[in-house]
Amino acid sequence: MTEFILVAGMFTGAHVWEGTAAHLASAGAGVHMAALTGLGGPRGDASGAVDLETHIEDVLALIDSVSADAGPDREIVLVGHDYGTYPVLGAADRRSGRVGRIVCVDTGPGEDGMPALAVVADPAARAEVVGRAGAEGAGPGLAAPARDEWQRWGSTLGVPEGALDRLTDLASPQPLRTLLQPLRLTGGAAALPVTGVLCQANGSSIEMVQQQVDFGNPALVPLADPLVSFFELPTGHWPMLSRPAELADILLRAAAGEGHHLVPPGSSEPPAHLRPFLLDVPALAYERTGKVDLYVPDAEGPRPALVFVHGGPVPAGVLPTPRDWPALQGYARYAAAAEVVGVTCDHRLHDTADYPRAAADVASAVELVRADPRVDEDRIALWFLSGGGLIAADWLRRPPAWLRCLAASYPVLAPPPAWGPVDGRFRPVDAVADAGTLPVVITRVGRESPGIAATVEEFLDASAKCGADVEVIDVPNGRHAFETLDPTEESREAVRRAMRSVLGHLTA
Known part of the structure; x- marks a missing residue:
């Protein structure tokens, strides 16, 4: 009784979810792959007017459409990968009554006031975004990676050669304002359960997050909340391309309330x-x-x-x-x-x-x-x-x-x-x-x-x-x-x- 809304990350579109979507559908779930404006969305190319708010509105429209078609008995699970987590969080904040769970795929949860530029790990790319925005305002968008440049944006371990070719061929420039406009949250989704899917080959794992919680890292201690759960996959940053069936299984398990819960600081066992x-x-x-x-x-x-x-x-x-x-x-x-x-x-x-x-x-x-x-x-x-x-x-x-x-x-x-x-x-x-x-x-x-x-x-x-x-x-x-x-x-x-x-x- 679950409707999954899948939101892709930077440069990419709904096509990246096709393998995972097929496995979810075969399990009886409803699947809806969001098309974001400027990234294969309904309102044209990556013009300077496209920002994070534009993409939040895209996801809100999809939530409303799914709610109208599926009815109130179907739970909606919002799934965001990479940059896609930001429009997911913004939409969940405004439709918390219709969303049953948020799933963040290999991306940390954004916070109020944080721009999506936080998901860009490559320092040269971050500098390029900031520099071009200062010089050009909106600009024409951050150029999509060439085939041999995807590693700058996350580990490509496990992605088949053909899938990497297609990822490159269908990639779109990323509108600069989508990365620079701060995410605004009212706290409306604070009571929603959240699941993180960590991709170990990209440099994250449950053990590493637990270690930071043990250290008392103020940014990560909230992840030990009972509402937060985790899964991990031994693959790179694009699990929907490298392990689509395994990712689908994790999404189904997350929707069922499964997952690993972190041990909060101060538990009886020493860290x-x-x-x-x-x-x-x-x-x-x-x-x-x-x-x-x-x-x-x-x-x-x-x-x-x-x-x-x-x-x-x-x-x-x-x-x-x-x-x-x-x-x-x-x-x-x-x-x-x-x-x-x-x-x-x-x-x-x-x-x-x-x-x-x-x-x-x-x-x-x-x-x-x-x-x-x-x-x-x-x-x-x-x-x-x-x-x-x-x-x-x-x-x-x-x-x-x-x-x-x-x-x-x-x-x-x-x-x-x-x-x-x-x-x-x-x-x-x-x-x-x-x-x-x-x-x-x-x-x-x-x-x-x-x-x-x-x-x-x-x-x-x-x-x-x-x-x-x-x-x-x-x-x-x-x-x-x-x-x-x-x-x-x-x-x-x-x-x-x-x-x-x-x-x-x-x-x-």
């Missing part, structure tokens, strides 16, 4: 980042200087140092800060037990735009460590975790002679498409070509998010091409942050192997 380290290590105290903690071994003479760089982004104000998390402390104490100075530091990676200042924080911490008389300044190793992996690019690019090894665990080694603007300097997949003979130790987990796993494989491919000295330690059943999530013997042995390798390079 993943605050669970115990998987190895027993000596309870060695640290010395704190500013944002840097040193775990100094009881050993004679200047000792090598191993600096651990936490991941992120971690919202500002999170307590305890990363250097006080059990995994970071566990690694540093392990190093100290091996008569190496273990080092942790807090850096300011609070948003994907913060990599330059986070990298500066790490560089300052390294200089502080090297200046300590108890440290052998010519024997330093760096170990990056998770999203901190992008900072490794600075050290792979012509590494200093005193850097004896670089390690990374479940790292992000290129910015995933969904991450938004990241300075182009932070691409270890490119920087490894300049690493020379620097030993690199990568700990790879088998149950990684496809989006992050793809960056590791890209890095390994680049390493092989340039002959970089890279050792891979696999944890086949491990997850991202396995040191606190998966305390198995397999995981413990992986940590021991990685530490033995890094310490071997450091103390040789």
Whole structure:
């Protein structure tokens, strides 16, 4: 008893939904693919007059038509992909009495006052939109991508070649005002259930959202509301093209009230980042200087140092800060037990735009460590975790002679498409070509998010091409942050192997 209204994203039209629509219809659902003005809609091409409000009116007209034809007993589910989420939210706000659920496909829920430009992750594209709007007002529209440019707008993993050809052939310019006009919401749809469909290969997953909720990220904590549920698919940003049947099944399950619910902050079980380290290590105290903690071994003479760089982004104000998390402390104490100075530091990676200042924080911490008389300044190793992996690019690019090894665990080694603007300097997949003979130790987990796993494989491919000295330690059943999530013997042995390798390079 469900009527689905499907709203496509940037540059695209109703045609992208055809495969998913056919599966929904075969299951007995009503299906209506919205045609948005200027993107195959009823009022012509992408003129300067077309804005977000125009597209909200398009969806409202479709809701009213479906309501009149189907009657009050049929529940309407509004489904938006990419930019299409914005007209969906605007229409639901005004027809909340006729809408039973909102589904956002690989797009975060928009907020009142937020323009749809927020869905554009590519920094060059964002700059183009803003620059052209300032110079031309409405302008003729943002040019549709060429066939080899779709990756700028989201991962195309899984999209068949023929579907990508058709996506390109039927694409339309995106009216600039649709991206720049703020979404206006009155709160009328606040009581409606919302389902998010996350596409893992595009760089998002339920686990990653849960982590941000655990951190207390104010923008994402509301997603732990009981009205919000999630599904995920191991595919790119266009699941209606790459996995149409699976997406249809998820939409039917969402309409039936199924889905994963996030655990709100303050639940009885500690969040993943605050669970115990998987190895027993000596309870060695640290010395704190500013944002840097040193775990100094009881050993004679200047000792090598191993600096651990936490991941992120971690919202500002999170307590305890990363250097006080059990995994970071566990690694540093392990190093100290091996008569190496273990080092942790807090850096300011609070948003994907913060990599330059986070990298500066790490560089300052390294200089502080090297200046300590108890440290052998010519024997330093760096170990990056998770999203901190992008900072490794600075050290792979012509590494200093005193850097004896670089390690990374479940790292992000290129910015995933969904991450938004990241300075182009932070691409270890490119920087490894300049690493020379620097030993690199990568700990790879088998149950990684496809989006992050793809960056590791890209890095390994680049390493092989340039002959970089890279050792891979696999944890086949491990997850991202396995040191606190998966305390198995397999995981413990992986940590021991990685530490033995890094310490071997450091103390040789």
